Amino acid sequence: MPNSKMELLGQAILPGKGFLLNLDIAKLHTGTKIEVPIIVQRGKKPGPVLLITGGIHGNEINGVEIIRQLISKKYNRPDCGTVICIPVVNIFGFLNQTRQFPDGRDLNRVFPGSPRGSLASRFAYHIMKEIAPMVDYCIDYHTGAESRFNAPQTRVNKDDIESKELAKVFGAPFVVLANTREKSFREALANMGKKVLLFEGGKSLDINDRVTQSGISGALRVMDHLGMRSFAEELKSMEGRSLQPVTIESSQWVRAKYSGMFHPFIALGSHVKKGDLLGSVSDPFGNFERIIKAAANGHVICINQSPIVNQGDAIFHISQE
Incomplete structure (x- = not known):
């Protein structure tokens, strides 16, 4: 969208300027304000508006770290267009290191929200009303839950051609x-x-350098592609240069058939063939060890890193070819 005139949360965003704003829409029962810092950087020239968000789930720390580095290294300062960064959307979940909003709800399950709904719903409503309308593109950073470690991946709707590109x-x-x-x-x-x-x-409550690097370089490639700023030199010096991604149309979880101590044998992101050994589950007393084999060909996009699993727990997420 052309950004000749822009106003966010009552603040005029002038070309070539940066602003630190706070989204303040509610208080807790203690009277503590729910204030979410929003970092806005506008280029001198017109261009698209990119929203970068993390911490919708308060315990998904790695996304927060990615955006923190984007800001600290000044990558969020475009030549054209505007970058809006919200490193921690669920600020109280982040403080408490919990997934949920203070009212116990999952913020990512109440959008677009309601001005008369729950605390999480009201918060979602204000994001959609005051920030979302001016956005053209969004990168939303997440991690796997609990002990499930996801390989770096982007998720898009299969019918959205531009988002797939x-x-x-x-x-x-x-x-x-x-x-x-x-x-x-x-x-x-x-x-x-x-x-x-x-x-x-x-995964949640964890920071991984490889994941962080993938998230940062991906954001720079998108900004470069959208004509917001050239990052050719920065990307050239980064590890993990852009590869042709593997597109996954369907996938399935391998679940533990037994409870016990879990031992994965394969690396995250690797390609397996039907019959390959994936791991094992054993009891703690040396009485049994059950081998887990791949049921079909595919890429391993998530591994449960818990050392102990229960029967029925999801332990490997594998694409279906």
């Missing part, structure tokens, strides 16, 4: 064609016609 530009090892979850932030933005890349990498 942007996912390839992003350059994560995998592009997962996945329908939007009902009432998620991605669905709400998509329903407004916005282009959204959802990045998954790593």
